[in-house]
Amino acid sequence: MVEDLAKSFGGVHAVDGVSFAIPRGSLTGMIGPNGAGKSTVLGMIAGAIRPDRGSIALEGQEIAGLPSHRTARRGVVRTFQAASVFPRMTVLENLLLGVPPWHGEGIAAALLGRRRWRREEREQVLRARELLARLGISSMADTFAAQLSGGQKRLVEIGRAMMARPRLLLLDEPMAGVSRTLAPVIEALVAELREEGMTVLLIEHELALVERLCSPVVVLAQGRVLMQGEMAEARANPEVRRAYLVG
Ligand code: ADP
Numbered sequence: 001m002v003e004d005l006a007k008s009f010g011g012v013h014a015v016d017g018v019s020f021a022i023p024r025g026s027l028t029g030m031i032g033p034n035g036a037g038k039s040t041v042l043g044m045i046a047g048a049i050r051p052d053r054g055s056i057a058l059e060g061q062e063i064a065g066l067p068s069h070r071t072a073r074r075g076v077v078r079t080f081q082a083a084s085v086f087p088r089m090t091v092l093e094n095l096l097l098g099v100p101p102w103h104g105e106g107i108a109a110a111l112l113g114r115r116r117w118r119r120e121e122r123e124q125v126l127r128a129r130e131l132l133a134r135l136g137i138s139s140m141a142d143t144f145a146a147q148l149s150g151g152q153k154r155l156v157e158i159g160r161a162m163m164a165r166p167r168l169l170l171l172d173e174p175m176a177g178v179s180r181t182l183a184p185v186i187e188a189l190v191a192e193l194r195e196e197g198m199t200v201l202l203i204e205h206e207l208a209l210v211e212r213l214c215s216p217v218v219v220l221a222q223g224r225v226l227m228q229g230e231m232a233e234a235r236a237n238p239e240v241r242r243a244y245l246v247g
Pocket residue numbers: 009010012013014032033034035036037038039040041
């Protein structure tokens with residue numbers, strides 16, 4: 001639940017009093033023209049951008065203004081508009097980096113003891129390999145991420161996010177920069193996450209895709225929410241049409 005969220009950059013009101021809900025277990029879509037403030041909203045939920053004001057409640061707990069490592073610990077995991085992988089690490093290592101730190105570091109690891117920690121690590125590697133199979137990129141486990149295509153990087157990025165078993169997954173235009181062959185693979189994956197009941201916020205500009213995948217949708221324009229409802233309503237809404245025409 002996001003309430004009255006706001007962020008300015010210099011004089012620009014990028015996000016200007018935004019309120020909406022991401023129902024638990026939903027695949028909520030966020031649409032709106034370029035510059036509407038979508039990525040900024042996502043960044044604030046993820047803890048990467050500190051809001052000027054407003055509240056973000058995750059399952060009843062306030063997370064607005066927490067730094068990203070703390071929102072991550074609460075189960076908020078994101079991907080970026082420009083696919084971001086660790087180029088000089090292998091695909092498998094990239095996935096393992098998604099495992100939350102409390103599984104193998106610091107006090108927890110010390111308390112668990114080395115043997116148990118090793119076992120956990122083995123389990124994570126198994127999970128990562130299962131995920132790679134599911135993503136259809138098993139054969140690339142030992143390839144350096146730098147060598148992947150845009151779409152493959154995207155798959156790795158989503159796989160890394162899934163390793164964290166998120167309570168809220170934030171996807172910023174996951175089809176951007178993805179080839180025509182891989183886009184349907186990513187769409188199918190997102191649809192599967194929805195079937196599994198994962199709570200997802202998906203930013204996407206292709207309306208047909210949002211219509212196939214998302215319910216509800218939030219429409220943003222010029223830093224404000226134009227409407228929240230079903231995609232069919234959004235299409236019929238004159239304000240939404242105008243916002244898209246104006247760009
Ligand atoms: P969207 O993702 O909907 O395209 P953004 O959230 O990226 O929109 O951007 C919203 C507005 O805020 C735009 O006018 C953009 O130029 C501005 N903006 C976003 N991030 C920054 C930043 N770090 N510094 C300055 N202006 C920014």
